Amino acid sequence: MVDTARLSVAPMMDWTDRHCRYFHRLLSRNALLYTEMVTAPALVRGGARQLLAHDPAEHPVALQLGGSDPAELAEAARLGGQAGYREINLNVGCPSDRVKSGCFGAVLMKQPSLVAECLAAMAAATDAEITVKCRIGVDDQVPAEVLPRFLGAIRDAGVSRAIIHARMAWLDGLSPKQNRDVPPLEYDLVLAMKRAFPDMHLSINGGITSLAQARDLLDAGMDGVMIGRAAYHAPADILAGADVAIWGDSRPPADPVQVARAMIPYVDAHVAGGGRAHSVTRHMLGLFAGRAGARGWRRHLSQAAVRPGATGAVIAQALDFIAAPHSSAAE
Known part of the structure; x- marks a missing residue:
């Protein structure tokens, strides 16, 4: 079976909607696509089921959820599974003021036990695979100490696959845009986490702008690479060649x-x-x-x-x- 998570396109608000995903799928047969983050309250309390709409042609595609209430996330995961998503990802990486005030996103890096509780509840509610996207830490945390504890907590909750954005999230003092560029990239730490957690499927995210760079990170030991803005702004450069460069597909790349x-x-x-x-x-x-x-x-x-x-x-x-x-x- 093809490991579609070897290369994925990051969930990006206002960008990776269903039209974008349909378009991206025409460029790559294998790349794993993600929805924009959908908040559990919007689905469960707001009844916004239209946010789950997608074309079957988009698959493989994963639903990303935001939230911090285990029961609410469990219900949202159940709805996502019913809608046909085979992977449901919990956002523990978004640094925006909105998610901070709502106690979800990157701020949850400070509460690994709550994250584990949420993940266990989600897994119990659906047959879809539950995954996590996180940062290496937030604010004054020490990444080398925090990240292994966090990964251990989610592994103990039954999660075997995570995507790690290789930057801190500085929730005090930086805007969401600055948080995508200002905190330094720490690829070596993420690579060390793969060595420390060989039983987990770990993807690296952040600052990756080419298929050559993705290949280098895979060759260095990562299980997967997630690309965001580069895949959106130059989709043919990243996605049209991905099936050959990443999976060795013998079919010609998309024109x-x-x-x-x-x-x-x-x-x-x-x-x-x-x-x-x-x-x-x-x-x-x-x-x-x-x-x-x-x-x-x-x-x-x-x-x-x-x-x-x-x-x-x-x-x-x-x-x-x-x-x-x-x-x-x-x-």
Whole structure:
């Protein structure tokens, strides 16, 4: 069986929605995709079941949940399992003010026993695999001390797979954006955790921008690599070559032009159902990053897809910039 977690695309708020995931799946058959974080209160108390909507074509895809109440997370996990998700991931890494005030996300690194209780309750409520995404520590914690204790606690709760963002989260003094870049990366610590927990499937996340870098980390001993912004902003560079580079797939990699054309009927179906073309095409702006015509592609999609009545035809029109032999506006 293919270990899809060898390469995954990080859950990113406002980015990895169902349209983005459908698009990413056309680029890679194997990469594991994640939903945006869905809060357990929104599902259980708010009844926001639409947040679980996804196309079967997105699989393998995992649902990420946020929360800190064991009973509520258990019910949310049950709903996620019923919706068809085979992995349900608990967010213990998001550093935003919203999750801090709600006592979930990265702040839970300070309460490993509560995290373990939540995970056990989730596992009891669904047959889906329960996983965790975490940081190496928060605020004044010492990562080399905190992280092994945290991993031990979640392993004792029955979790065998975790994704570790190799940065601290500084909840006091840094914005969520700064927390993605300012705290230094500590890859060596995460690699040491893999040696200390050989029975766990551990993926590394943070600052990974190429398939070559992902391969190096896999060769160094990690079980998996999770890529976020680079996979979103230059999806063809990361995802189109992933099946060959990461899994040794013998089939040819996806052709970005063919992927763009395949998105036309998807956009048309979305518009026919009352949606807007831009809701889909906004995720496609970086498809030709670094290629001649990329600027024209981005500009046309950005301007044309927001107009009233826009359909999938805007993609066909934007492709003219890629096919034009005189274009040299690569970026």
